[in-house]
Amino acid sequence: MSTPNPSRPHARSVKHRTLLTALGTVIAVLAVAAPTARDGLDGERTVSIASSATTQVQRGERYVETRLFFGTERPDGGPAVTDAQFMSFIDSHVTPGFPDGLTIQEGSGQWRDSNGTIERERSYELTLLYPATEARQRDPLIEAVREAYVKAYAQDAVARLDEPTLADF
Numbered sequence: 001m002s003t004p005n006p007s008r009p010h011a012r013s014v015k016h017r018t019l020l021t022a023l024g025t026v027i028a029v030l031a032v033a034a035p036t037a038r039d040g041l042d043g044e045r046t047v048s049i050a051s052s053a054t055t056q057v058q059r060g061e062r063y064v065e066t067r068l069f070f071g072t073e074r075p076d077g078g079p080a081v082t083d084a085q086f087m088s089f090i091d092s093h094v095t096p097g098f099p100d101g102l103t104i105q106e107g108s109g110q111w112r113d114s115n116g117t118i119e120r121e122r123s124y125e126l127t128l129l130y131p132a133t134e135a136r137q138r139d140p141l142i143e144a145v146r147e148a149y150v151k152a153y154a155q156d157a158v159a160r161l162d163e164p165t166l167a168d169f
Contacts, residue, residue: 060168097141
């Protein structure tokens with residue numbers, strides 16, 4: 001039988017101290033994290049654990065992106081709106097109110113017209129970007145464009161989608 005060496009701690013006491021240290025660390029983490037996590041659930045603030053290296057930088061100024069969707073088939077059976085007619089419409093009804101720029105994309109769409117017929121048609125998507133501070137001034141201009149197209153080409157509607165965004169030029 002060996003006698004314990006007083007200068008060397010017993011293996012069991014080292015394990016015991018290690019376990020107590022780990023347990024103390026867990027309790028300390030829980031004591032700090034629990035109120036923070038609970039506060040994040042109250043809806044008033046959000047707790048983020050992401051490192052600053054993965055945080056995205058937001059660039060740009062506050063803008064509104066308005067997209068208008070123009071069909072080319074006519075519910076009254078008249079001829080479809082041509083590319084030349086559409087571009088002439090843009091030049092006369094859109095560009096004066098949005099001279100800084102716009103984007104037009106061609107597409108294919110589907111719409112149930114006022115007669116109940118599903119129209120599959122060539123379409124145009126117009127994208128306008130303007131400062132959010134100008135939204136009230138731009139709204140009547142956009143509504144005038146929609147109304148003019150409906151009237152000029154016997155359309156049932158021009159769809160509109162507005163979204164807040166950030167833009168940087």
